Amino acid sequence: MPDPKMKFLVVDDFSTMRRIVRNLLKELGFTNVDEAEDGAIALQKLQCGGFDFVVSDWNMPNMDGLTLLQTIRATPDLKHLPVLMITAEAKKENIIAAAQAGASGYIVKPFTSATLSEKLQKIFEKMDKSA
């Protein structure tokens, strides 16, 4: 079972979306959530340590979600972190690119709380298996 104290980082340039994801995570029992408004800020926060899970948008200023994902996977201290993409990008090549870059899950906007719950569950199961 996932630790309810695990720390999430929600990365999205729209505060509304960050709030929605934060609320949904809270409903699922995860209250330890921090936010970042783009990939660059997210990376700074991640490098300070303490995070267990990243939920990221794709299209953001300064550093987009794919670059953030690629940077996380290329950084020894961070590469183990699960990264769930929640994005409006719905082209097949986007999904393939994200999967190839090492995304742990991919959710297209608009999405439901059931979808988020299901994807998180799937990622936790995989983490348990590899642990």
Next chain:
Amino acid sequence: MSGDSSDLEALFDSIADGRAPAPAAVPPVVAAAPAPSATSSREVGDSDELQALFDSFTGTQEVVSAPAAAAAVDEEWEGQEKVFQRVGHMARQLHDTMRELGYDKIITQTVGALPDAKDRLAYIATLTEQAACKVLNATDVANPLVDALESDAQGLAQRWDRVFANQLGVDEFKQLAAETRAFLKEGLPQKTSGTKEQLTQIMMAQDFQDLTGQVIKKVVTLAQDMETQLMNALVEVMPGEHRTESVNSLLNGPVINAEGRTDVVVDQQQVDDLLDSLGF
């Protein structure tokens, strides 16, 4: 304007090839040209003269090719100047054509309408953001109310269960009865009316739809006009081979219209299927 596309192509080729090799090759031929014309005027009859002509031809070319190499830098500049001249010429031609076709006025109008459209879109962004904030605030207020209702009701229910299991004393029972009465008369209606108030807030937050709907319609009309006018102008002046180039990028934002497209997914199921099919 069909002649323009071949001009453009030649210009593009000359730029793409680095510096124009054609002008470098041309001078020897031009320089050699007087020789054959001079001999041919004397009517070339035998093979000696032909041989001499051939020698003069190759000879001149060798001689000329050396200075040509030395002058390569100059020619490079000359070539660039030519490019600039051609671009200038084309711009002029484009400008004239646009004016002849009456596009210049349309474009001026369209450009004038853009700041207005920008303001309108900013207005939509503000209103929708405000609405989202109002709704999220309302849920933040209503959620604890509903949570409290739930836990209060659960607490009372557990104690009533004990009454039915004969586990409660008379005093305890009296207290439970009083608390239940208070909950039904005060706690419950207070919290439901509080929740109702937030539901009303959420409903009222949708008032942006009417305002943004009107503004969006105007901007859509403007965009449609602009598209037709600019497309007409562009199709008129753009060389054929550039017309079908589509923009290909990974940052496209939401898919507005997926009908007839095979390169996009329309729901989460398709995302999952795609990833499954790839073994992720």
